[in-house]
Amino acid sequence: MSEKANFKYKDFLIENVLKLKSDKSEEEVVAKLNLLQRKKINKPVITVSINSSSIILGAQKLKTYIEEYLVDRNIDAEIIPVGSLGLSSLEPVISVQLPGKTRLFYKKVLPENVISILDGSFNNFIQEENILGQLKNDIQDTWEQVPFLDELAYFQNQQRLILKNCGFINPESIEEYIASGGYKSFYKVISKNTPEEVCDIIENSMLRGRGGEGYLTGKKWKIAYETPGDQKYLICNAGESDPGAFMERLLIESDPHKVVEGIAISAYAIGAQKAYIYIESEYKLAIERVKNAITQAREFGLLGHDILESGYNLEIIIKKGAGAYVCGEETALISSLEGKRGRPHSKPPYPATKGLYNQPTVVNNVETLVNVPIIIEKGIEWYKSVGTKDSKGTKVFSISGKVEYNGLVEIEMGTKLRDVIFRVAGGMKNGKRFKAVHIGGPSGGSLTERHLDTLIDYESIMLTGVSLGSSGMVVLDEDNCIIDMVKYFMNFMQKESCGICIPCREGTRRMYEILDNISKRPKDENGHTTLQRFKGVMQLESLAEVLKDTSMCGLGKKASNPVLSTLKWFREEYEEHIFERNCEAGVCQELRTFEIDVDACTGCTLCAKKCPTGAIFGTAKNAHFIVQDKCIGCGICFDTCKFSAIISK
Amino acid sequence: MPNLEEILEKYPFVQRDNLIPVLQDIQDEFGYLSEEAIVKVGKYLNLPTVKIYGLATFYHHFRFIAKGKYHIKICNGTSCHVNSNILIINELEKKLGIKDEEITKDGLFSLEETTCMAACGEGPVMAVNDKYFTHLTIEKVAEIIDSYKSMEE
Amino acid sequence: MLIDIEVNNKKIQAKKGETILETLNRNGIKVPTLCRMEGFTPTGACRMCVVEAEGKSGLIPSCSYQIEEPIKIRTHSPRVIQARKMLVELLLSNHPDDCLYCASNGNCQLQDLAVELNIRERRISGEKTKSNLDQSSPGIVKDPAKCILCGRCVRVCEEVLDVSTFDFYKRGNKTAIVTSMNKDLNFSNCINCGQCLLVCPTGALYEKTNLDIVQQMLSNTDVTVIVQYSPSISVSIADELGLRSGKDINGVLNAVLRRIGFNKVFDTSFAADVAIFEQSAELADRIKNDENLPMMSSCCPGWIKHMEQSHPDMIDNVSTTKSPQQILGTLIKSYFAQREDISPEKIFSISIMPCTAKKFEAQREEMTHKGISDIDVVLTTRELLKLVKLYGVDAQSLDEEMPDIPFNTRSSAGKMVSVTGGVAEGVARTLNYHLTGEELSDIKITKLRGFKDRKEVSVKIGKQEIGIAVVSGIKSANKLIAEIREGKSDIHFIEIMACPGGCINGGGQAFNNDEKTLKTRSKTIYDLDDKEAINVAHKNSNLISLYDEFLGEQLSEKCIKLLHTKYSKRDVLL
Ligand SMILES: Cc1cc2nc3c(=O)[nH]c(=O)nc-3n(C[C@H](O)[C@H](O)[C@H](O)COP(=O)(O)O)c2cc1C
Ligand code: SF4
Numbered sequence A: 001m002s003e004k005a006n007f008k009y010k011d012f013l014i015e016n017v018l019k020l021k022s023d024k025s026e027e028e029v030v031a032k033l034n035l036l037q038r039k040k041i042n043k044p045v046i047t048v049s050i051n052s053s054s055i056i057l058g059a060q061k062l063k064t065y066i067e068e069y070l071v072d073r074n075i076d077a078e079i080i081p082v083g084s085l086g087l088s089s090l091e092p093v094i095s096v097q098l099p100g101k102t103r104l105f106y107k108k109v110l111p112e113n114v115i116s117i118l119d120g121s122f123n124n125f126i127q128e129e130n131i132l133g134q135l136k137n138d139i140q141d142t143w144e145q146v147p148f149l150d151e152l153a154y155f156q157n158q159q160r161l162i163l164k165n166c167g168f169i170n171p172e173s174i175e176e177y178i179a180s181g182g183y184k185s186f187y188k189v190i191s192k193n194t195p196e197e198v199c200d201i202i203e204n205s206m207l208r209g210r211g212g213e214g215y216l217t218g219k220k221w222k223i224a225y226e227t228p229g230d231q232k233y234l235i236c237n238a239g240e241s242d243p244g245a246f247m248e249r250l251l252i253e254s255d256p257h258k259v260v261e262g263i264a265i266s267a268y269a270i271g272a273q274k275a276y277i278y279i280e281s282e283y284k285l286a287i288e289r290v291k292n293a294i295t296q297a298r299e300f301g302l303l304g305h306d307i308l309e310s311g312y313n314l315e316i317i318i319k320k321g322a323g324a325y326v327c328g329e330e331t332a333l334i335s336s337l338e339g340k341r342g343r344p345h346s347k348p349p350y351p352a353t354k355g356l357y358n359q360p361t362v363v364n365n366v367e368t369l370v371n372v373p374i375i376i377e378k379g380i381e382w383y384k385s386v387g388t389k390d391s392k393g394t395k396v397f398s399i400s401g402k403v404e405y406n407g408l409v410e411i412e413m414g415t416k417l418r419d420v421i422f423r424v425a426g427g428m429k430n431g432k433r434f435k436a437v438h439i440g441g442p443s444g445g446s447l448t449e450r451h452l453d454t455l456i457d458y459e460s461i462m463l464t465g466v467s468l469g470s471s472g473m474v475v476l477d478e479d480n481c482i483i484d485m486v487k488y489f490m491n492f493m494q495k496e497s498c499g500i501c502i503p504c505r506e507g508t509r510r511m512y513e514i515l516d517n518i519s520k521r522p523k524d525e526n527g528h529t530t531l532q533r534f535k536g537v538m539q540l541e542s543l544a545e546v547l548k549d550t551s552m553c554g555l556g557k558k559a560s561n562p563v564l565s566t567l568k569w570f571r572e573e574y575e576e577h578i579f580e581r582n583c584e585a586g587v588c589q590e591l592r593t594f595e596i597d598v599d600a601c602t603g604c605t606l607c608a609k610k611c612p613t614g615a616i617f618g619t620a621k622n623a624h625f626i627v628q629d630k631c632i633g634c635g636i637c638f639d640t641c642k643f644s645a646i647i648s649k
Numbered sequence B: 001m002p003n004l005e006e007i008l009e010k011y012p013f014v015q016r017d018n019l020i021p022v023l024q025d026i027q028d029e030f031g032y033l034s035e036e037a038i039v040k041v042g043k044y045l046n047l048p049t050v051k052i053y054g055l056a057t058f059y060h061h062f063r064f065i066a067k068g069k070y071h072i073k074i075c076n077g078t079s080c081h082v083n084s085n086i087l088i089i090n091e092l093e094k095k096l097g098i099k100d101e102e103i104t105k106d107g108l109f110s111l112e113e114t115t116c117m118a119a120c121g122e123g124p125v126m127a128v129n130d131k132y133f134t135h136l137t138i139e140k141v142a143e144i145i146d147s148y149k150s151m152e153e
Numbered sequence C: 001m002l003i004d005i006e007v008n009n010k011k012i013q014a015k016k017g018e019t020i021l022e023t024l025n026r027n028g029i030k031v032p033t034l035c036r037m038e039g040f041t042p043t044g045a046c047r048m049c050v051v052e053a054e055g056k057s058g059l060i061p062s063c064s065y066q067i068e069e070p071i072k073i074r075t076h077s078p079r080v081i082q083a084r085k086m087l088v089e090l091l092l093s094n095h096p097d098d099c100l101y102c103a104s105n106g107n108c109q110l111q112d113l114a115v116e117l118n119i120r121e122r123r124i125s126g127e128k129t130k131s132n133l134d135q136s137s138p139g140i141v142k143d144p145a146k147c148i149l150c151g152r153c154v155r156v157c158e159e160v161l162d163v164s165t166f167d168f169y170k171r172g173n174k175t176a177i178v179t180s181m182n183k184d185l186n187f188s189n190c191i192n193c194g195q196c197l198l199v200c201p202t203g204a205l206y207e208k209t210n211l212d213i214v215q216q217m218l219s220n221t222d223v224t225v226i227v228q229y230s231p232s233i234s235v236s237i238a239d240e241l242g243l244r245s246g247k248d249i250n251g252v253l254n255a256v257l258r259r260i261g262f263n264k265v266f267d268t269s270f271a272a273d274v275a276i277f278e279q280s281a282e283l284a285d286r287i288k289n290d291e292n293l294p295m296m297s298s299c300c301p302g303w304i305k306h307m308e309q310s311h312p313d314m315i316d317n318v319s320t321t322k323s324p325q326q327i328l329g330t331l332i333k334s335y336f337a338q339r340e341d342i343s344p345e346k347i348f349s350i351s352i353m354p355c356t357a358k359k360f361e362a363q364r365e366e367m368t369h370k371g372i373s374d375i376d377v378v379l380t381t382r383e384l385l386k387l388v389k390l391y392g393v394d395a396q397s398l399d400e401e402m403p404d405i406p407f408n409t410r411s412s413a414g415k416m417v418s419v420t421g422g423v424a425e426g427v428a429r430t431l432n433y434h435l436t437g438e439e440l441s442d443i444k445i446t447k448l449r450g451f452k453d454r455k456e457v458s459v460k461i462g463k464q465e466i467g468i469a470v471v472s473g474i475k476s477a478n479k480l481i482a483e484i485r486e487g488k489s490d491i492h493f494i495e496i497m498a499c500p501g502g503c504i505n506g507g508g509q510a511f512n513n514d515e516k517t518l519k520t521r522s523k524t525i526y527d528l529d530d531k532e533a534i535n536v537a538h539k540n541s542n543l544i545s546l547y548d549e550f551l552g553e554q555l556s557e558k559c560i561k562l563l564h565t566k567y568s569k570r571d572v573l574l
C-alpha cells in the first residue's frame, strides 16, 4: 500500500475531527479542514469525473489530456478524480477551481474542447456552451454570469442526502471523506451507543428498506440482534441486477466510504463482526473504489480489530457476483455466498433468524445502509421531517430513457412523479410526447400520464399497482410500444428465473410466448392459430395471478407486475395489437403491413429481388404488388425502394 | 501466464464458499473455464465436477469457450432497449453470423449481451474490448465491424 | 408441544415444528406433491402442495412450511385448486404428447395429477423444448423433453448414492438436468444403478429396453433361448402378477417363464452359490497370505464401475469373482452347452435382473469370450412384467415348477445375496468351511441383517476374528473406503451394494419400493433361510457336481478362466 505516505492528515483527522481532542486551536482545525474541503486552496484544482458513465464517454482519455495540458503550459495544479454528480448525460464533467474563486463545473468536456475550456478558466473567460454552473460558497469569490449549481432545475428539485458528496469529493480519499463529516456517525455509535440503542434509533426513524420489500430496517435488525447465534452477518446487497438501473453502481463509485460507514454502523447494531458486500463483478470501478475504501478505513483503524479503542471488531469482505438477477433476492444471495447455485429458499425461516451458514443475517440494500449514518448524524426527528407519513427520507433513482437528462436523481419521498420527470430530468427529449414511465425494473410496472401527479412514496406508488422495487426509472415516449417493453421484461425474467419452481420457470416462459405471439403476425393464419392466440391472451391474467400466488420468491411473485400493470393502464394498446394487429409506435416490426403505391412504382423489381419471402410479384416496368399472406413485415422493401412507392401501415 | 495451480494456491484453506471466487480468478486469467480447469478445481475442493459445472452454468458470467480477439459487449439494458438497440443487435448478429455468447469460426469476434452499462443517455451502447461506441445506428455498427475486419486483412 | 390449528374449518392438532403436510397426512387429508421425497429435506420447489393460509398474501407450500404457531389453513379452496391446476397445465403446456408411447405410461405422476385435477384441454400451449434423447448408456435412457425439473434424480444421486452424476444446468428457460460438462450418460460417471429412474415422476428417465430383441429371439426356432432370473425377482413381483404378496413365487415364476416361451429357465441363485463359494475361497487365500485385505465383494456392477472410476487404488482389493449373473452366463455357454451339445453361438442367453447396471455389466468387454457374450440381453423386473402381459400369461392359474437341470438347486444363502448383508452372511458361512472344514456353529449372523446403511461384525472363524462390514448405498461405501485409506484394518471382508437395501431395492425393480415393501421382501427371503435345510453354498448338490464334473477344485485354472474377471481404472469426469 503505497498510499500510506499520503495520509498527511491521518492523526489530525482521527484525533481532532473524529475524537474531537482539543489539543489544537480552533483556527488551526478550521484552517486544515478548509484546505481538505477545498474551501481554501493554494493552487488550482481540476477535478475530472471518473465513473462508469463518463469513462464510456472518454473521461480517462480526457484526464490524460488535461495532465498533458498542464505540463505543456507549465501550470502547477492538482488533478483529482471525482465520482458522478448524477448528470450522466452531461459527462464528462470537469471542475476547475482557482484559489479564492468558486469551483466551476463544465459539462460534455471532450478532448477537442478541453483546451479552450481550461485556457478560458485560467484567464477569466468562460466557455459558455460547456459551463454547467458554480458551486456556491461564502468564503470564495463568485464568477459572474455563471449560474449556481443549486439554482439549476436539476438540483433545485432534489433533496440530496445520499448523493451529497457525489461528484464533489474524491472517492479515493478517506481524508476528504472524513473532512466532509464522514465516519463521525460511526465513531459516535461505537463510542456512545449500545447496539440496541442503534437498533432503536433506526427503528424510530422509520427507515424502510430500499431494496424492494420496504420492510422496517430497525425491526429487521432487532430480530437478528436478538436471535442467538455463534456469528452474525451483515450483507450489503449491491447486486443491482435490474437491467436498466445504475444507481448503486454510481453511488459506490462516487462515495464508497459512505457505504463502508453505513455497513460498519449497521454491523455494529446487529452484533456482526463480519460483513459482506455483494457486488456485481462487472462493476469493476465500483469494486476497485470500495476495496480501496476498505483498505484505507483499516489503515485509519476504522475497521479491523478493536476499532478506535471501542473493543468492537469488524471485517468487511467483498464478494463479487457472477451475473444472476435472482441473486439480488436475499436467500439466493446467501446461497451464492455459500458457493452454491444462486437459488432462493422458502421463507420462513427468514435470513434474520437463519441466514448465511444458518446464522442470523441481515441483508440490506446499499441505499438503505447509506441512510444509516445520515440518520445518526442528523437525528431521528430531523430525519422524520423529511418525506411523508409512512415513507421517510429520500429515494434515489437512476432515470433513463427518453428524458433530457439521464442519470441519478434523489428526491424527497412524496415528490410528484411529474416533477421528477419534467423538472429534475429536464422533460422529454426531442419534444416528444410522454407515454409512460416504468418504475422498478422487471418486477415493477408502468404508469401513464394520468399518474404523473402520484407522489413517490411506498404507499402511493403501491396503490397504482407498482412497487418501488429497484431504483430504475425508465421514461417512454410515443415511439415506444408498451407490449414490446413488457415483452422485453418478460424475456428477461424467463432467462433470469432460477428455474427451480414451476410457476416462475414455466409461467414466465409462457407469458413471454403469449406476448410474443400478439406482437407478431401468425405465420400461417388459420382458425386454429387465431384461437390459440386468443386463448393465450385470455390466460395472461390468470397466469399472472398464479405466479403471484405460488412462486417461491419475489422474482416469480413479481414477474407478472409489468403485465398486470400494463393490462390495467394500457389496455387499449393490447387490444390494438390483438384485434387490429397494429402497433401504433411501429416497434412491433412483424405487425407492420406494406402496400405498393401503384402510381409511384416504376417496376424496377428491386424490392421483389430483396424480399426474403418472395411476397412481391410483378414484371419489370410494371407496378408490383405484395401478397399479404406471404409478407412477414420485415420492411426490407420499404428500405430498398428508391421511389417511395412502398407505404407502411 | 500463471498456471492453474498458482491460482489455486492463493486459496490455501478452501471451502465450498470459495468456489465462485476461484472460478472467477481462473476465468479472469484464462478468459473461460476449460474442462481441465473444472476437473482440477473439483479435485482441489473435493467436489464432484458436475457440481462445479452446474454452478458455473447458473451464472451468466462464466463462459466455457474462449473469447474472440474482439469481444463485443452490446448493452441490452432497459434504456438501450427503448432506444431500439434490437436493430443494432440484429445487425451485429447478421454481420458476424453469431448470437449472444457465441464466437465466430475464425475466433475473431465474440458477442455478449449485457445489462445497463450506465451510459443510457448515449444508447445504444457497445464495447469492443475496452473501446466504447455510443449512439449506435445500423450504419455505424456495420462500419465498426468492417473496420475491425479490415484490420485483420 | 401440540398446537391447535384449523384446517378446512375443522380444528386439529399439530406438533410444533412439523410441516403442514405431515399434520395433514396424519389427519387423513391428502395434498398432491411432486418434488417431495420421503426422508429428504423438502426443497419446496414444485409448489404443487400449496395451501391457503389465513393472513398470508400468497399460498404456502405445505411440504416445507413448519408449524410454529396456530394457523388457519384451507387445503382445497377454489384458489388452491385453481393454482395447482394451473401448475400442472403449465407443465403440460409444452410436454410431448406421446403418453401412449411413453415408457412411463400408466406409471406417471404427471398423468395422475392431470387426472386428479381434471385437466381436459390444453388451455396454454407452449413452445416445445428441443430435446436430445440420450440413449448412449446401456442401462438408462434420458429424455429431457419429459423432464419437469423436480430435481429428485439429482438429490438421490447426490445424497443417497454420493455419485453425483446429475446437477441442474443453467437457469430460467434453459434449466436442464445434465451430467458433468453436458456429456452423454455413457461417458459420465453414472454407475447405472437406476435409483434415479425409480424416483423420476415422469418418463424422463427410464431403462434402455431390450424387449424387442427378446421377442425376436423367442420366435426364432434356430436358437435356444435361455433365461435366468435374479434371486430377488421372485420375492418382488407377486403383487404385480396378481398373487399373494410377501410370498416367494419361485415355482410359479418358472412356469410363467416357460409359458412365455423360454426354452430353458434357470435361477441365478444357483450361480450366487457358486459366486459365494469362489469368493470365500479367494478370501480364505487372502487371509492365509494376508494380502489384499480387506477383500471387497464384486457382485454389484454399479459398485464395480464406481470403484473403477473413483477408487482405482482399491482394484486389487476387489474379489475377482464374477457376479452371479455373469457366472451363470459363462456356465450356460460352456458347461451347459457341452452337456447338451449345443453350439454356444446358438444360445441366446437372457437374464432378468432388478437392476439397470446389470445391462452395463453384460456388455463389458471382460464379459465376452471370442466374440461371444456371456449374457446376451438383460431385462429388468419391469420389463419382465411387460413381457408377461405381452404374452398373456395368467400367473394365477399356473402350478409351481422347478428350474431346469443342471442348475436347479440352490442354498438359502444363494437367495440371500439379493438383500444387503446377504452376501456377507453367505460368504462367512462358506469361509468357515474353507478355513476350518467345519460349519459355523451359529450360521445366523443377525448383526448383518436389516436396512442400516452400514453394519459391522466380527465373526470367530477357527481361532481368528474375522471382521466383516456391509455397506449399502455408495455414500457409505465411500466413507468406509476413506476410513480404510486412513488405516482402518480390522475388516477382512466388505460387502458393497450400490442400492440402499441391496438388490431388492434395485433400480430395475417394480416401482413400489417404499420401506414397507422392502421389509416384506427381505423378510420373505430370511424366512426361507429359517425354513430350508440347505443354508450354505458349499452344500448345494448341483454345485458339487459342477465342480466334480467340470471345474475341478475351487480357484482351479478353469475356475479362474471362466469364473473370474479383472478390473481397470476408468477415466471419466468425476
Ligand atoms: C428477484 C429479486 C431481486 C432483487 N434484487 C435486489 C437488488 O438487486 N438489490 C437489493 O438491494 N435488493 C434486491 N432484492 C430485495 C432483497 O431480497 C432484499 O429484500 C433486500 O436486499 C433487503 O434490503 P432492504 O431491507 O434494505 O431493502 C431483490 C428481490 C428479489 C425478489
Ligand atoms: S420464483 Fe423463480 S426465481 Fe424464485 S425460486 Fe421460484 S423459480 Fe426461482
Ligand code: FES
Pocket (backbone or CB within 6 Å): A243, A244, A400, B075, B076, B077, B078, B079, B080, B081, B115, B116, B117, B118, B119, B120, B121, B123, B124, B125
Ligand atoms: S441501458 Fe444501455 S447503458 Fe443503460
Ligand code: FES
Pocket (backbone or CB within 6 Å): C032, C033, C034, C035, C036, C042, C043, C044, C045, C046, C047, C048, C049, C050, C061, C062, C063, C064
Ligand atoms: S411437494 Fe411441496 S413444493 Fe414440491
